[in-house]
Amino acid sequence: MDKKYLKNGQFSEFIETLRLFGDLHGPTMSDTGVFAFSPVSDPSQLRLDYQRTQIPPKKYLLPFREEILSYREGNYRQSHHHTPEIILFGVHPCDLDGIAYLDRVFLGDSPDPCYAGRRARLTLVGLSCVPDDFCFCSGLAEPPTCDLFLTLQGDGFKVDALSARGKEIAQAAKDLLSLEATGATVPLQRTGITAQDPQLRFSDNPLWDKFATTCVSCGACSVCCPTCYCFDVREYPSLDGGGIRLREWDNCLFVTHGEVAGANFRGSRLERLRYRFLHKYCGFTPLQGMTSCVGCGRCKEVCPVDIDLRELTVNPDQGTESP
Amino acid sequence: MTRPKLAIAGLTACSGCQLTLLNCEDQLVDVARLFDLVYFPMGESGSDPDAVFDAAIVEGAVSTPADVELLFGLRNASHLLVAFGTCALWGGVAAMNNKVSGRDELVRQVYGDSGRIESFPPSPMGNFVSIDFAITGCPPEKHDLLALLAAVLAGTLPPLQSYPVCTECRSRENLCLLLEKGELCLGPIIQGGCNARCPATGIVCEGCRGPVREANVAQELELLLERGFDRKEIERRMSRFTPEWDYGKRR
Ligand code: SF4
Ligand code: SF4
Ligand code: SF4
Numbered sequence: 238m239d240k241k242y243l244k245n246g247q248f249s250e251f252i253e254t255l256r257l258f259g260d261l262h263g264p265t266m267s268d269t270g271v272f273a274f275s276p277v278s279d280p281s282q283l284r285l286d287y288q289r290t291q292i293p294p295k296k297y298l299l300p301f302r303e304e305i306l307s308y309r310e311g312n313y314r315q316s317h318h319h320t321p322e323i324i325l326f327g328v329h330p331c332d333l334d335g336i337a338y339l340d341r342v343f344l345g346d347s348p349d350p351c352y353a354g355r356r357a358r359l360t361l362v363g364l365s366c367v368p369d370d371f372c373f374c375s376g377l378a379e380p381p382t383c384d385l386f387l388t389l390q391g392d393g394f395k396v397d398a399l400s401a402r403g404k405e406i407a408q409a410a411k412d413l414l415s416l417e418a419t420g421a422t423v424p425l426q427r428t429g430i431t432a433q434d435p436q437l438r439f440s441d442n443p444l445w446d447k448f449a450t451t452c453v454s455c456g457a458c459s460v461c462c463p464t465c466y467c468f469d470v471r472e473y474p475s476l477d478g479g480g481i482r483l484r485e486w487d488n489c490l491f492v493t494h495g496e497v498a499g500a501n502f503r504g505s506r507l508e509r510l511r512y513r514f515l516h517k518y519c520g521f522t523p524l525q526g527m528t529s530c531v532g533c534g535r536c537k538e539v540c541p542v543d544i545d546l547r548e549l550t551v552n553p554d555q556g557t558e559s560p
Numbered sequence: 561m562t563r564p565k566l567a568i569a570g571l572t573a574c575s576g577c578q579l580t581l582l583n584c585e586d587q588l589v590d591v592a593r594l595f596d597l598v599y600f601p602m603g604e605s606g607s608d609p610d611a612v613f614d615a616a617i618v619e620g621a622v623s624t625p626a627d628v629e630l631l632f633g634l635r636n637a638s639h640l641l642v643a644f645g646t647c648a649l650w651g652g653v654a655a656m657n658n659k660v661s662g663r664d665e666l667v668r669q670v671y672g673d674s675g676r677i678e679s680f681p682p683s684p685m686g687n688f689v690s691i692d693f694a695i696t697g698c699p700p701e702k703h704d705l706l707a708l709l710a711a712v713l714a715g716t717l718p719p720l721q722s723y724p725v726c727t728e729c730r731s732r733e734n735l736c737l738l739l740e741k742g743e744l745c746l747g748p749i750i751q752g753g754c755n756a757r758c759p760a761t762g763i764v765c766e767g768c769r770g771p772v773r774e775a776n777v778a779q780e781l782e783l784l785l786e787r788g789f790d791r792k793e794i795e796r797r798m799s800r801f802t803p804e805w806d807y808g809k810r811r
Contacts, residue, residue: 269735269762291733301731450810453776453783455748456727457736471721473707474714476590485721486731492774492811493722506811539730541739541748541783 259322293463309479331533335463371534375429391420449507458536459488564614567599571620571627577645613638621682646698698768729756749775
């Protein structure tokens with residue numbers, strides 16, 4: 238049998254062991270009281286009690302703004318970012334699902350080189366959680382999509398190595414692990430949200446109009462969403478005659494998102510909401526029929542006007558979920 | 561290559577926008593080499609009234625007959641006219657009391673009874689002439705000005721950004737002052753691009769960059785009223801940099 242239990246007493250040393258594999262990042266609280274994944278210099282900075290960070294781990298793979306190309310004298314060159322090896326500790330199941338979704342998008346048919354470079358240097362250490370009122374994930378994927386997963390258990394953790402990298406880390410930490418279980422795991426109630434019928438976005442639910450009227454287009458929901466990956470691409474010449482092309486997070490709720498020369502694919506906010514709903518709960522090519530919402534609860538928590546798109550899946554007459 | 565001819569000018573304003581150019585210390589030598597600064601009174605280069613320009617970059621609101629004359633002159637003499645800064649684009653701080661006080665009274669307070677100055681309520685230059693490009697901000701960001709200059713050099717205009725302060729604010733993992741502290745933050749309806757400088761230091765967005773294109777003004781008003789702010793106070797804050805709001809606008 239594998240030694241796979243970590244007692245609380247060994248936790249700090251375990252964290253120090255992780256550090257041997259790269260720069261350690263994990264959930265911390267900022268000076269102003271915001272939970273954020275950030276560099277960890279001392280294990281005591283880690284906030285294992287965090288519920289969700291404001292910005293999901295996607296920032297490690299797809300930064301808010303990055304240069305993707307530079308050009309000079311008519312020649313384009315792909316930008317190379319030096320990314321260190323990062324061990325991201327304490328990622329909850331919803332955010333692991335979020336990364337798995339982004340992987341499908343960015344590492345699919347034609348892999349995105351910027352994303353792929355960062356992903357290859359990111360080691361994920363998952364951590365089990367206790368859902369709050371905002372959460373509605375579908376539970377831990379089987380097998381969990383990370384290198385190592387820690388399940389809170391009594392006075393310690395159960396440690397599962399799930400990749401070659403994870404096994405390497407478990408091996409390096411073997412003296413800290415024991416055979417003996419640290420306690421029982423609390424089984425968790427998970428609700429999840431299943432893929433919806435794309436036609437539902439044209440339902441006559443009065444909430445559509447209400448949301449389209451009240452949304453202030455602040456962009457918070459999509460900035461904070463672990464699976465929102467839409468970006469804007471802009472090119473800036475520079476004084477030296479060259480220039481750069483950058484990409485920056487965008488939001489399908491912005492009027493500019495569907496704008497092309499002379500027209501807008503989704504000119505009204507209502508159309509944009511329907512589009513967001515379609516992407517989150519119905520999925521579209523090539524991920525049709527797949528919900529991209531992992532149930533982290535961030536969008537509802539950060540929305541200044543309390544919009545919860547999930548309410549649109551409930552038939553207002555019956556108060557039940559549509560099939 | 562011919563150096564593009566520039567005019568850098570100011571109407572009624574504090575000169576802070578023009579100062580943004582002088583503050584680009586690292587690029588000034590290049591700017592002087594690459595452009596012909598034909599008209600830049602504040603920087604003490606010439607002020608030839610008959611010159612023609614590739615671009616006129618103009619700060620300030622229009623508030624005196626002399627402003628109108630200078631503005632018309634630059635519009636006629638320049639291929640591109642750029643509204644430079646919040647006053648030029650929205651009216652700015654000089655216009656914040658346009659609705660509440662009479663002009664004559666203000667002139668008397670500032671210049672005394674004997675003061676003879678012709679002045680009318682400051683308004684954005686777009687009310688008088690057509691504008692080809694605008695850089696917002698009080699003061700504008702250096703990088704926006706440099707992007708414009710580089711684009712002019714390349715024979716184009718910079719790409720536009722159009723999202724509110726909240727987008728950058730949340731991306732920087734700031735504490736939301738509106739939601740978490742119940743403060744009167746204008747972030748949702750104000751044009752971003754400042755990297756949420758104020759909320760990042762714990763100060764609410766005062767709206768110095770003017771409205772974002774898609775501002776849901778009516779809803780911002782409603783959500784602030786719901787949080788207990790007084791309508792007068794909200795309007796006073798909103799008009800600090802932008803006197804004219806359509807409080808019923810939703811899209
Ligand atoms: S749509 Fe909302 S709940 Fe779903 S993953 Fe995105 S932020 Fe989380
Ligand atoms: S957070 Fe709410 S108000 Fe802001 S863009 Fe999203 S749905 Fe609209
Ligand atoms: S602090 Fe202000 S700018 Fe920042 S997210 Fe909140 S409302 Fe928007």
